[in-house]
Amino acid sequence: MNLKAQLDQHEIFAQVAAIASKLGLETYVVGGYVRDLLLGRPSKDIDFTCVGSGILLAQEVAKSFSEHVPLTVFKNFGTAMLKLQDWELEFVGARKESYRLDSRKPIVEDGTLLEDLERRDFTINAMAISLNSSNYGDLVDPFGGTKDLKSKQIKTPLQAGITFSDDPLRMMRAVRFAAQLQFDIEADTFYALSEHAPRLKIISEERIIDELNKILLTKTPSYGFKLLFASKLLHEFFPEMVALQGVDSVDDKSHKDNFYHTLQVLDNVCQYTENLWLRWAAVMHDIAKPATKRFHPSIGWTFHGHEDKGARMTPAIFKRLKLPLDERMKYVQKLVRLHLRPIALVKEEVTDSALRRLLFDAGDDIEDLMMLCRADITSKNNKKVQKYLDNFARVEQKLHEVEQKDQVRNFQPPISGEEIMITFGISPSKIVGELKEEIKEAILEGRIQNNFEEARGLMLQLAKEKGLHPVT
Numbered sequence: 001m002n003l004k005a006q007l008d009q010h011e012i013f014a015q016v017a018a019i020a021s022k023l024g025l026e027t028y029v030v031g032g033y034v035r036d037l038l039l040g041r042p043s044k045d046i047d048f049t050c051v052g053s054g055i056l057l058a059q060e061v062a063k064s065f066s067e068h069v070p071l072t073v074f075k076n077f078g079t080a081m082l083k084l085q086d087w088e089l090e091f092v093g094a095r096k097e098s099y100r101l102d103s104r105k106p107i108v109e110d111g112t113l114l115e116d117l118e119r120r121d122f123t124i125n126a127m128a129i130s131l132n133s134s135n136y137g138d139l140v141d142p143f144g145g146t147k148d149l150k151s152k153q154i155k156t157p158l159q160a161g162i163t164f165s166d167d168p169l170r171m172m173r174a175v176r177f178a179a180q181l182q183f184d185i186e187a188d189t190f191y192a193l194s195e196h197a198p199r200l201k202i203i204s205e206e207r208i209i210d211e212l213n214k215i216l217l218t219k220t221p222s223y224g225f226k227l228l229f230a231s232k233l234l235h236e237f238f239p240e241m242v243a244l245q246g247v248d249s250v251d252d253k254s255h256k257d258n259f260y261h262t263l264q265v266l267d268n269v270c271q272y273t274e275n276l277w278l279r280w281a282a283v284m285h286d287i288a289k290p291a292t293k294r295f296h297p298s299i300g301w302t303f304h305g306h307e308d309k310g311a312r313m314t315p316a317i318f319k320r321l322k323l324p325l326d327e328r329m330k331y332v333q334k335l336v337r338l339h340l341r342p343i344a345l346v347k348e349e350v351t352d353s354a355l356r357r358l359l360f361d362a363g364d365d366i367e368d369l370m371m372l373c374r375a376d377i378t379s380k381n382n383k384k385v386q387k388y389l390d391n392f393a394r395v396e397q398k399l400h401e402v403e404q405k406d407q408v409r410n411f412q413p414p415i416s417g418e419e420i421m422i423t424f425g426i427s428p429s430k431i432v433g434e435l436k437e438e439i440k441e442a443i444l445e446g447r448i449q450n451n452f453e454e455a456r457g458l459m460l461q462l463a464k465e466k467g468l469h470p471v472t
Contacts, residue, residue, distance in 0.1 A: 003129050004137025006037055012084070016048060017131035019060045026051040028113060028128035028140065035124045038149055039181075048091045049116055049128065055080045058091035095119070114142060118157050121170045122177065123148045126157045152183045160192035168199040171233055172211035179215045179224030193231035200236040205322040208237050212321075216279045221270060222263035229259070240317060241283065243290040248301070255301035258289045261378055268375035277328045278368050281335035282375060288313055311337035331365060335372055338362055342373040346391040355395075355402040356444045370396055407450060413440045414455040424463060425471035438462055 007013040013029065020027035027050040036043040050057050055073055058080030062071040065084075072081045082089040096111030096119060111119075113128065117140070120126040128140040139146070143157035154174050156163040164171050171193050178185050185193070200208065215224035225241075228234035235242050245259035266282040273279075288310035289303045296302060314333040318325055341358050362369045377388045417432045426432065439448075439455050439462075448454040460470070 030128045054091040054093040155186040160189040164196040253300035414452040
């Protein structure tokens with residue numbers, strides 16, 4: 001690849017090179033932008049490293065534009081950032097790092113370009129392109145990054161044990177890059193993941209979950225999760241998911257491996273959506289199966305109530321992993337709690353009442369719930385899967401018909417508690433709630449239509465049976 005020609009397509013490189021030359025700063029494009037350029041992947045984040053002050057270089061580059069360009073300086077880290085339309089440019093001085101055993105925060109000193117590149121996580125991120133006039137556009141690749149790109153492998157520039165012990169977050173990044181790029185992890189590097197997995201304990205949950213979410217957002221996240229499991233990284237922060245793995249057998253009766261089933265459901269969901277939280281619902285949908293697993297000699301293995309227990313487990317798991325505890329958690333919790341309902345409808349004669357109740361409980365998340373449930377239909381028997389999918393399609397059609405007819409999604413009963421109290425001249429009390437609940441049930445059961453007239457008629461009838469009469 002002609003890297004000079006690639007740089008010439010964007011005038012920012014020549015602009016930075018000219019200013020660096022004027023300042024007498026040896027300067028390079030480094031890291032992810034170089035990797036993505038060689039892979040032919042689009043990137044709008046450019047990292048510049050100079051032997052000297054990266055902040056000074058950034059300040060002079062910012063001044064070189066006719067219009068104002070926002071500049072953010074991180075003095076403590078010796079870095080500065082420019083936002084230029086949809087580009088993000090980061091400038092830093094070359095540095096070398098040393099680490100203490102109990103922290104991933106390095107002691108930073110000024111360094112050479114080679115020292116800067118060798119401190120980086122992986123060979124594919126430890127390359128640079130020169131912006132210096134003597135060799136403008138030349139690739140600097142001291143650790144064989146281009147070779148590893150061609151062989152599609154993740155490898156550390158230094159001994160892997162040192163790289164991961166210094167900064168254990170790099171172990172999560174190794175899996176994340178492997179998942180994003182669909183690369184293998186080189187054998188010695190993978191061995192070091194397993195050996196140093198316990199070091200992950202010094203990393204904050206926020207940093208771990210940031211990498212995990214990036215794995216979840218890949219095209220085939222099961223690959224990343226299998227690497228996390230095999231390396232025992234997953235064991236360090238998500239034991240509930242690890243507990244899904246394995247198959248128990250009694251009297252030749254076995255259950256499926258719920259870990260690999262979960263990964264298949266996750267990959268299935270990813271064919272339909274990039275919604276991170278729907279993907280999290282796929283991860284969590286069977287999370288309580290180990291806790292609810294029972295063996296009955298007559299029927300084999302059961303997991304009764306795992307959907308309700310899984311919903312109850314969701315807030316604690318989200319809290320520990322430092323995932324949001326807002327509406328996104330509640331959305332995942334709802335899908336976990338309801339994920340068996342549509343599948344149960346496939347197995348029986350579908351009643352309008354059951355469909356109305358599902359629409360009422362799922363509300364605006366009904367389409368996402370159905371997406372998750374469709375993804376949950378897994379079997380090695382393709383004919384069985386197709387039969388379930390065909391039946392499921394009929395359930396979806398009936399749901400659509402009931403929704404069009406009865407409009408019960410997110411409905412509020414037509415009679416409010418206030419109206420009941422005014423009609424009968426009563427104060428807030430248990431009987432008000434009972435009347436509201438009975439009206440709601442009558443609508444969901446299809447005994448009355450979802451409108452004010454029929455609801456009021458039922459209210460008067462029910463109230464009379466309870467000894468209440470309208471005030472005049």
